[in-house]
Amino acid sequence: MSEPSSIEAVVFDMDGVLTDTETMWDEVRRGLAAEDGVPWPDGATEAMLGMSTPEWSEYMATTIGVDGDAPAVADRTINHMAARYHEHLPTLPGAVDAVERLAGRWPLGLASSSPRRLIDTVLAELGLDHHFRATVSTEEVERGKPSPDGYAKVAELLGVDPRRAVAIEDSSNGMRSAAAAGMRVIAVPHEAFPPDADALELTATQVGSLDEVTVELVENLGR
Structure with a gap:
């Protein structure tokens, strides 16, 4: 036994x-950076894997330079993700x-x-x-x-x-x-x-x- x-x-x-959805997160975040006219730094995708919402939104706002403070960046990103999920999960x-x-x-x-x-x-x-x-x-x-x-x-x-x-x-x-x-x-x-x-x-x-x-x-x- x-x-x-x-x-x-x-x-x-x-x-x-x-x-x-890891790829989708990356596409949405890169899309926001592109909308705001800021380049995507090497290693940024890997750096944010596993970060909490306050952590990755702060990273996007300060390290990458996406427009808005961390809560605003989080809001924009999550709204885009929810819309993508609704289209296809x-x-x-x-x-x-x-x-x-x-x-x-x-x-x-x-x-x-x-x-x-x-x-x-x-x-x-x-x-x-x-x-x-x-x-x-x-x-x-x-x-x-x-x-x-x-x-x-x-x-x-x-x-x-x-x-x-x-x-x-x-x-x-x-x-x-x-x-x-x-x-x-x-x-x-x-x-x-x-x-x-x-x-x-x-x-x-x-x-x-x-x-x-x-x-x-x-x-x-x-x-």
Whole structure:
């Protein structure tokens, strides 16, 4: 008889894991910079991956030079994103099935850098909101990824020790965040924004798609 698994919860990232929206975020942000006639600096896209709304909007306002203060930049960006989601919400292969599969075995949480408005829009649009017992935007904690704050908050809301939870992440800062919170991390790297080698080293395993994230795979991480 196999040893029982210690895993008590699974926590998903959203952008780049459930939805293929990392590229959309980049397009919208670059579009705003172009509208305002400011160049896009090298490394800006990677720098903002995982940042909370206050953090990336401040970065866009001060480092990139987009017009307006941070709250105004955030507002412009989120309005553009909501409009794009309404037109078409690109979902990554296997996302809905993976959520439904794992929800049949564990309580699920979500730790996202997206603002609350977009988290709620996405989960409702995908018909998955009822599967998640706790969702946290990095707007709702002190620091965004790679800080552990978001993942730690989700574990607290789920009532589980982070060391008994598994996180599913695509980005370097997301992997760093979940690992810093004490979670075992499954990496599902995004082709457009491949994670750094040092972030991948923090993960428990790496898969090519969500179809590979089975109940058995997650259980084995706790043995």
